[in-house]
Amino acid sequence: MPFMSPLSLVAPEGALLSGEEIRSVLSKSIGATLRGRRVLVLIPDHTRSLPLPMLFRQLVEVVAFDGGAAKLDFMVALGTHPPLDEPSLLRLVGIDAGERFGIFREIGLLNHAWDDPECLATLGELGPERIRELAGSSWHSSLPERVEVKVNRAVFDYDHLIVLGPTFPHEVVGFSGGAKYFFPGISGPEMINATHWLGALAGVTGTIGIKDTPVRAMIHAAAEFLPRPVTLFALVVEKGELGGLFAGGLVEAWSAAADLSSLRHIRWCDHPYQRVLSCAPPMYDELWTAAKAMYKLEPVVATGGELVIFAPHLRDVSVVHDRHIRAVGYHILPYFLQDWDRFRDVPLSILAHSTHVRGSGVVENGVERPNVRVTLASRIPRNVCEELNLGYLDPDSVRLEEWMDREAEGILYVPKAGETLYRLKP
Numbered sequence: 001m002p003f004m005s006p007l008s009l010v011a012p013e014g015a016l017l018s019g020e021e022i023r024s025v026l027s028k029s030i031g032a033t034l035r036g037r038r039v040l041v042l043i044p045d046h047t048r049s050l051p052l053p054m055l056f057r058q059l060v061e062v063v064a065f066d067g068g069a070a071k072l073d074f075m076v077a078l079g080t081h082p083p084l085d086e087p088s089l090l091r092l093v094g095i096d097a098g099e100r101f102g103i104f105r106e107i108g109l110l111n112h113a114w115d116d117p118e119c120l121a122t123l124g125e126l127g128p129e130r131i132r133e134l135a136g137s138s139w140h141s142s143l144p145e146r147v148e149v150k151v152n153r154a155v156f157d158y159d160h161l162i163v164l165g166p167t168f169p170h171e172v173v174g175f176s177g178g179a180k181y182f183f184p185g186i187s188g189p190e191m192i193n194a195t196h197w198l199g200a201l202a203g204v205t206g207t208i209g210i211k212d213t214p215v216r217a218m219i220h221a222a223a224e225f226l227p228r229p230v231t232l233f234a235l236v237v238e239k240g241e242l243g244g245l246f247a248g249g250l251v252e253a254w255s256a257a258a259d260l261s262s263l264r265h266i267r268w269c270d271h272p273y274q275r276v277l278s279c280a281p282p283m284y285d286e287l288w289t290a291a292k293a294m295y296k297l298e299p300v301v302a303t304g305g306e307l308v309i310f311a312p313h314l315r316d317v318s319v320v321h322d323r324h325i326r327a328v329g330y331h332i333l334p335y336f337l338q339d340w341d342r343f344r345d346v347p348l349s350i351l352a353h354s355t356h357v358r359g360s361g362v363v364e365n366g367v368e369r370p371n372v373r374v375t376l377a378s379r380i381p382r383n384v385c386e387e388l389n390l391g392y393l394d395p396d397s398v399r400l401e402e403w404m405d406r407e408a409e410g411i412l413y414v415p416k417a418g419e420t421l422y423r424l425k426p
Helices: 019-029 052-065 086-093 128-138 153-157 189-202 214-223 250-264 322-328 333-337 348-358 382-387
Strands: 008-010 038-043 071-076 108-111 120-126 147-152 160-166 230-238 241-248 266-269 273-279 301-311 361-364 367-370 373-378 411-414 421-424
Touching (some): 008 019, 019 241, 038 052, 128 214, 189 214, 189 348, 322 348, 333 348
Parallel strands (some): 071 108, 160 230, 266 421
C-alpha cells in the first residue's frame, strides 16, 4: 500500500491499515528525533472510537523503547469529562496491573483537571477585536469580551507534545481532532465556555461536518500560544480500526484527516425522516456525550419529526454538570437569547450543550418551537425528562425490529449513532 506522502497513509475504502503500516508512519515521522527528550502524548477518553491499546504500545516502543526518549507520559484530554480512576486508565490503554508495574512502569498515565486552577497556566489572551474577527457572522454580545488561553501547566514539564486522536464530524467545531485536544481537551473553563458557546451561536447544522468554522478558527488561534513543539497523529477510524493516519503539524495533518473524514463519516440521504431511532452505544455513559446521537442525525429529521435517543444503559444526565443542566433544561438558542439577563450567569458550555441537544427552532410570540421532538429512551425517569423539556419513552417498550428496514416509510433506524453524520443530498 503506497504512502500518499512520507507522513500519511490511507487505506482504500472498505480496507484498514495494518499494524506494520501504522508503525511505519509513527517511526518515519518521529523515530529517534525525540531521543533524550521529555514527551507528553494527549489521548482521548473512552467516549471516542480508536484502537488505542495498539497505538499506545506502538508509541511506547517507537518513542521510548526504540527512540530513546528521556520521559514519556500520556494525558487524557478530558475537557470537562469525569477523570478516570487507575483501573479505567489501564483499560483505556489496554494494559494490566502487571504490565503497569512491569514494562510500562516508567510511563505516566495522567488526567486533565479543567476545574483546578492550580493545574492550569495562562499562555495568553484573545482580546475583543480578535474574538470578533474569529467569530465572524456568528459573533454575538453574549460571547465573552476576552478569553484567557489556559492549558494544563504540565506541558511545561516536557520538551515535545504529541496529539493522538481521531477526527470525526463534530457538533461544536465542525470536525474533531487536532488542536481540539488542547482546547478544550486540556484547557481551562474560559476556552471551554467560549468555544462551546460560539459553536452554539453558529448552530449545529451550520457547523457539523464543515471544515472551516468559527470555533476551529478560535482553537487554531489559541494554539499559536502553545509553548512547545507539537506533532499530530490524526486518525480516521472505521469499524474501530484505522482507515487513515496523518502525521505532521496541528493544522496540516488535521486538515488532511478532516478531508478523509468527510468522505468516510458522512452518509447522504435522499429524503428526511419523520421518526428516527438513534441508538447511543454504551461508551456514551451520560447524556452529556450520548447526545451525539441527536447531533449527528438532526440534519435528516423532518421539521416536526421525532428523534428518539435510545440508550437503555444510560442513568445520568451528566456526572459533572448535572446541577446546572437541571436548572436550565434543554432549549433552542433563541429561548436563551430572548431573555439573556436571566441566563448570563450560567456557564456558557451548559447553555451550548442545551441548545445542541434541543436542536434548531424559533421562538414565536414568546413560544418555543423546536424543529425536532427529542425523546429520551433511557433509565432517566419520565419526571426528569419532563423537567428537562425532553420527551420520554420507556426503553423496555422499544422493539428494534419495529424500526428496521422502514426508510421508505420515513422511519430510520441507526444501530450505532454518534460518529457518522447523516445529511440530506443537495
